[in-house]
Amino acid sequence: MFAYEGRLNDRLTSTDAMLAIFAPASTVQRMLDVEAALARALAAAGVIPADAVAPIEAACQADRIDGEALTAAAARAGNLAIPLVKQLTARVAERAAEAAKYVHWGATSQDIIDSGMVLQLRDALDRIETGVDALCDVLARQAAAYRDTPMIGRTWLQQALPITLGLKFAQWLDALERHRTRLAQLRERALALQFGGAAGTLASLGDAAPAVAQALASALSLPLPSLPWHTQRDRVTEAATVLGLLTGTLGKIARDISLHMQTEVGELAEPSGSGKGGSSTMPHKRNPVGCAAALTAAARVPGLVATMLSAMVQEHERALGGWQAEWETLPDIARLCAGALANVTEVVAGLDVDTARLAANLDMTRGLILGESVMLALGASIGRLRAHELVEHASREAVRSGRGLREVLGDNPDVTRVLGNAQLDALFDPANYSGQARQFVDAVLECYRGAHS
Numbered sequence: 001m002f003a004y005e006g007r008l009n010d011r012l013t014s015t016d017a018m019l020a021i022f023a024p025a026s027t028v029q030r031m032l033d034v035e036a037a038l039a040r041a042l043a044a045a046g047v048i049p050a051d052a053v054a055p056i057e058a059a060c061q062a063d064r065i066d067g068e069a070l071t072a073a074a075a076r077a078g079n080l081a082i083p084l085v086k087q088l089t090a091r092v093a094e095r096a097a098e099a100a101k102y103v104h105w106g107a108t109s110q111d112i113i114d115s116g117m118v119l120q121l122r123d124a125l126d127r128i129e130t131g132v133d134a135l136c137d138v139l140a141r142q143a144a145a146y147r148d149t150p151m152i153g154r155t156w157l158q159q160a161l162p163i164t165l166g167l168k169f170a171q172w173l174d175a176l177e178r179h180r181t182r183l184a185q186l187r188e189r190a191l192a193l194q195f196g197g198a199a200g201t202l203a204s205l206g207d208a209a210p211a212v213a214q215a216l217a218s219a220l221s222l223p224l225p226s227l228p229w230h231t232q233r234d235r236v237t238e239a240a241t242v243l244g245l246l247t248g249t250l251g252k253i254a255r256d257i258s259l260h261m262q263t264e265v266g267e268l269a270e271p272s273g274s275g276k277g278g279s280s281t282m283p284h285k286r287n288p289v290g291c292a293a294a295l296t297a298a299a300r301v302p303g304l305v306a307t308m309l310s311a312m313v314q315e316h317e318r319a320l321g322g323w324q325a326e327w328e329t330l331p332d333i334a335r336l337c338a339g340a341l342a343n344v345t346e347v348v349a350g351l352d353v354d355t356a357r358l359a360a361n362l363d364m365t366r367g368l369i370l371g372e373s374v375m376l377a378l379g380a381s382i383g384r385l386r387a388h389e390l391v392e393h394a395s396r397e398a399v400r401s402g403r404g405l406r407e408v409l410g411d412n413p414d415v416t417r418v419l420g421n422a423q424l425d426a427l428f429d430p431a432n433y434s435g436q437a438r439q440f441v442d443a444v445l446e447c448y449r450g451a452h453s
Helices: 016-021 024-044 050-058 067-076 081-095 109-145 166-192 205-218 233-259 289-310 322-349 355-362 368-382 384-401 405-410 421-427 437-452
Strands: 150-155 158-164
Touching: 016 081, 016 109, 016 322, 024 050, 024 081, 024 109, 024 205, 024 233, 050 081, 081 109, 109 166, 109 233, 109 322, 109 437, 150 166, 150 355, 158 166, 158 368, 158 437, 166 233, 166 437, 205 322, 205 437, 233 289, 289 322, 368 384, 368 421, 384 405, 405 421
Parallel strands: none
Antiparallel strands: 150 158
């Protein structure tokens, strides 16, 4: 019997760890964790009897909840919390009827759902931050290793001027370091307790409300905000946007690598392995499957982030549709981001670099890409405009005749009167016309090492 309970493509686009964080049982357990912490907080503030806590805590186990009945009832109730509290109360009553009276005391459904979600988000950010750190480490190693390796830079998908492979890695690393800062700042704002009761005033708890709220926040190791945020959704939407930004950068990396993997380019390749990147019909294929997973996430996440932004427009003190739209959207963003992060890290760490192909592609235009360097060297003596005319004419002749630009220029006395053979040779060495590429790599690595020392 086919018994897999997850979505069929989940493992293509996420990780087992992130799937576990947002699995149905985990979602229910995190809500129950809030209910258990609430019972402890209520007892600590003297709102409910102390002997009610143990029976409530004992019943707050997801494996004691009937999932089928829960989801069926949620479809009619409008959210998971209402039938969950009903089942929890029944489980507590089986052991202690008196304690069952105090289940969910003073809270509202959104308090339980939002605070449970915040706990899941905290777990997700732990994983993602660890993953970003690992990818930064890999990128730093690659940037240092290929700091001086020349390659062609491309603009508008066309060959432009020489850069270094290390610069590519450093550019990616620089962006990831900014994401590390964003994630750290996000924690300070997004991870906050939600506890406001029916209309966000905690009226049902009277004068005990502040003590209960503080005790609940402490029990869950969450900051206590100044007030409940039932329809102020900037916290969770910031989480969505930060993860969206990170996913976009991961997609950029995957796009670059997949373009470098094209047969006609062949400069880089994903690491190979059994069952990885093959074709069902073509034995020779080595497909960029890790890049594909990251690009899938980068294609899907922007729309999901847009959903979170749209859902911010909520009515009065409790939303009608906007809040509900977040329930599957934010987990999907986290799942996709984590999958893209894991795939890109694996790809970059095991990247195959074909330095011979890098050199061959640099020479593909037979020196045309270095015409600017010759023009500037000539221009210092004969003026930029005249130098541009000479090099432009020589470039056309090189294309027409199939000769190299260095050869054509070397046959031109107007050029050789100014530039000797040694100078021309140096001007046609791509390593001599990569500008500040090496210095840029060094600057990024210095910042990275300073931040991680």
